[in-house]
Amino acid sequence: MSKTQRNQSHHHRCLFLPLIGLTFIASLFVSMWLTASAQTLASEKLKIGIIGSGRVGSALGKAWLTAGHQVMFSSQHLEDDKAFVATLGPNALAGTPTEAAQYGDVLLVAVPYGALPSLGKELGNTIKDKIVIDACNPIVTRDGEMAAAARDKGAGLASSEFLPNTRIVRTFNAIPAAKMAEAATKQANFGMPMAGDDALAIQIVSRLVRDAGYEPTLIGKLAMGKYLLPGTPLAGEHSVEELRKIAAELK
Numbered sequence: 001m002s003k004t005q006r007n008q009s010h011h012h013r014c015l016f017l018p019l020i021g022l023t024f025i026a027s028l029f030v031s032m033w034l035t036a037s038a039q040t041l042a043s044e045k046l047k048i049g050i051i052g053s054g055r056v057g058s059a060l061g062k063a064w065l066t067a068g069h070q071v072m073f074s075s076q077h078l079e080d081d082k083a084f085v086a087t088l089g090p091n092a093l094a095g096t097p098t099e100a101a102q103y104g105d106v107l108l109v110a111v112p113y114g115a116l117p118s119l120g121k122e123l124g125n126t127i128k129d130k131i132v133i134d135a136c137n138p139i140v141t142r143d144g145e146m147a148a149a150a151r152d153k154g155a156g157l158a159s160s161e162f163l164p165n166t167r168i169v170r171t172f173n174a175i176p177a178a179k180m181a182e183a184a185t186k187q188a189n190f191g192m193p194m195a196g197d198d199a200l201a202i203q204i205v206s207r208l209v210r211d212a213g214y215e216p217t218l219i220g221k222l223a224m225g226k227y228l229l230p231g232t233p234l235a236g237e238h239s240v241e242e243l244r245k246i247a248a249e250l251k
């Protein structure tokens with residue numbers, strides 16, 4: 001190697017090493033920040049945005065308020081939601097679906113399945129990277145042909161197409177809303193089957209499942225969400241052991 005080449009190589013090393021150092025420090029900070037925010041979400045009181053404040057949305061929202069979380073309810077009727085939250089104390093708010101999506105660390109989407117395509121477009125980028133609980137069921141008699149297509153695809157995977165770039169956990173799909181409304185006070189310890197692909201989302205949603213009075217029971221990836229529907233073997237109230245046994249036979 002000539003002297004000039006040696007000098008050039010030395011020069012490159014001088015530039016390169018600090019660059020590696022900086023990259024290392026930056027990635028260390030990013031990973032510390034991600035760990036810190038994951039820990040915050042896993043232990044602190046959460047802000048929950050509810051889209052669809054009907055039977056399921058209101059039952060779960062009330063349970064989460066009782067557990068100490070802050071909840072923004074939304075639907076297509078803001079005035080009704082304002083009147084509803086006026087009865088629920090200072091941790092309950094009302095907003096539009098977009099405001100609820102902005103507000104929530106975690107979102108519960110509990111609307112008729114047929115509303116998902118237009119809702120996804122309406123919410124657009126506000127739901128990007130959000131943890132979304134998908135309680136929605138495609139029911140052909142209510143939602144029409146799109147529900148048949150969603151059932152063919154699998155309810156969880158279809159929901160993720162309508163709500164793109166979100167961290168979906170499918171759960172609360174096949175227990176009647178009236179039962180959900182009282183689960184936290186009854187301590188019956190039924191399992192709540194869940195399906196999802198994102199580890200952090202599963203961790204956070206598990207907390208909310210527990211706060212709603214159920215024992216979180218992961219049955220698999222989001223593709224398994226096709227089994228989380230009324231009328232399937234996993235539907236209704238089961239112990240965790242029963243759910244695991246049923247799920248194992250579905251795979």
Ligand SMILES: NC(=O)c1ccc[n+]([C@@H]2O[C@H](COP(=O)([O-])OP(=O)(O)OC[C@H]3O[C@@H](n4cnc5c(N)ncnc54)[C@H](OP(=O)(O)O)[C@@H]3O)[C@@H](O)[C@H]2O)c1
Binds near residue numbers: 074172178
């Ligand atoms: N009921 C149950 O026992 C149960 C149990 C598990 C899962 N599910 C599933 O959960 C979902 C909700 O069921 P639900 O019984 O709670 O229904 P629901 O009582 O009819 O409530 C539906 C809610 O969605 C809102 N909504 C409809 N279209 C909307 C849109 N485009 N944007 C924003 N909000 C919209 C409605 O508000 P507006 O009145 O303003 O339209 C209403 O607040 C369904 O997919 C259902 O299959 C139901």
